[in-house]
Amino acid sequence: MIFPDPAFVQRLRRNLLRWYDCEQRRLPWRGERDPYRIWLSEVMLQQTRVAVVIERYQRFLRRFPDIKTLARAKTSAVLSEWSGLGYYRRARRMHQAAGLIVRQGKGIFPRSAAELRELPGIGRYTAAAVASIAFGESAAVVDGNVERVLERLFAGQLAGAESYWRVAGMLLSPSRPGDFNQAMMELGATVCLPLNPICSNCPVRSSCPLRGQFNSAGTRARQPEIRKKLRKSYVLAVRGKTVLLVRRGPKTSLMPGMWELPEISRISIRSQNVIRVRHSITNTDYEVRIQLVHGSELAQAHAGSWKSLAQLDRIPLTGLTRKILNKAGLLQY
Numbered sequence: 626m627i628f629p630d631p632a633f634v635q636r637l638r639r640n641l642l643r644w645y646d647c648e649q650r651r652l653p654w655r656g657e658r659d660p661y662r663i664w665l666s667e668v669m670l671q672q673t674r675v676a677v678v679i680e681r682y683q684r685f686l687r688r689f690p691d692i693k694t695l696a697r698a699k700t701s702a703v704l705s706e707w708s709g710l711g712y713y714r715r716a717r718r719m720h721q722a723a724g725l726i727v728r729q730g731k732g733i734f735p736r737s738a739a740e741l742r743e744l745p746g747i748g749r750y751t752a753a754a755v756a757s758i759a760f761g762e763s764a765a766v767v768d769g770n771v772e773r774v775l776e777r778l779f780a781g782q783l784a785g786a787e788s789y790w791r792v793a794g795m796l797l798s799p800s801r802p803g804d805f806n807q808a809m810m811e812l813g814a815t816v817c818l819p820l821n822p823i824c825s826n827c828p829v830r831s832s833c834p835l836r837g838q839f840n841s842a843g844t845r846a847r848q849p850e851i852r853k854k855l856r857k858s859y860v861l862a863v864r865g866k867t868v869l870l871v872r873r874g875p876k877t878s879l880m881p882g883m884w885e886l887p888e889i890s891r892i893s894i895r896s897q898n899v900i901r902v903r904h905s906i907t908n909t910d911y912e913v914r915i916q917l918v919h920g921s922e923l924a925q926a927h928a929g930s931w932k933s934l935a936q937l938d939r940i941p942l943t944g945l946t947r948k949i950l951n952k953a954g955l956l957q958y
């Protein structure tokens with residue numbers, strides 16, 4: 626087990642926090658102390674790029690500005706606001722947890738990482754992030770960025786997930802735990818990058834044995850990602866000011882209960898009016914062909930509902946459906 630030298634720890638904390646105070650990216654959740662807002666940013670950032678989260682975070686807060694509003698909302702409204710961010714289970718669990726905080730906890734946000742972990746969808750990382758940033762608890766975080774920084778700072782001496790958590794806890798600044806956690810994540814996201822760390826700009830290079838030597842020092846080689854390619858065909862049927870949508874089954878593993886366009890395999894149609902989009906979900910790239918038709922051209926009865934175009938932004942649409950409707954000019958975001 627590693628016990629970092631106290632002088633090493635002090636120097637690292639000082640250099641990292643000084644750098645963070647000057648160089649942190651200006652993000653809407655920076656400096657935030659409201660646990661609900663911090664929690665939302667952490668949940669959104671788990672699987673989504675920062676650039677996408679910035680806009681969606683602010684939109685979500687306009688619609689659900691506090692935990693009571695979120696707890697009172699219908700699941701379909703929450704999923705609708707989450708549409709396009711993917712990994713919808715995050716939104717469902719956040720909604721569920723908000724309900725528990727408001728109903729069982731009388732709206733009082735749990736203050737410790739241990740209490741936060743009792744809630745649905747809040748794991749060790751999120752609990753520590755919220756407790757340290759909102760309430761100043763000395764709870765260290767380890768995400769992919771922090772893990773990479775630690776791996777380099779300790780030059781391969783850490784083995785097993787628990788050792789990363791333990792060392793992160795030893796390095797954590799007791800006076801500024803929330804800032805220290807954010808600084809470690811920021812360092813991994815902007816300087817200590819996976820393939821080409823910018824060691825010349827690194828605030829902790831004097832504490833790092835690698836300093837740009839990472840390629841020859843045993844950092845794990847990145848495995849090339851294996852991506853699948855699939856084709857899909859949908860029909861976009863418009864009748865007056867409505868569009869035909871079908872609902873995914875409640876038990877489907879992906880995006881249960883969300884609305885999408887009917888697949889061509891379920892409807893027989895031949896239209897010359899075609900648009901194409903590309904879409905990626907996790908490790909699959911889809912090439913999607915969409916046939917546009919007027920409702921009256923549909924030759925058969927079919928399952929689905931004609932939904933008003935004016936209400937589309939209130940319906941939980943899949944990200945692909947939102948992208949298609951946007952491309953067809955039927956939706957504005």
Ligand code: SF4
Pocket residue numbers: 774777778816817818822823824827828829830833834835836837839
């Ligand atoms: Fe990462 Fe380079 Fe800084 Fe070491 S010196 S922590 S490898 S950026």
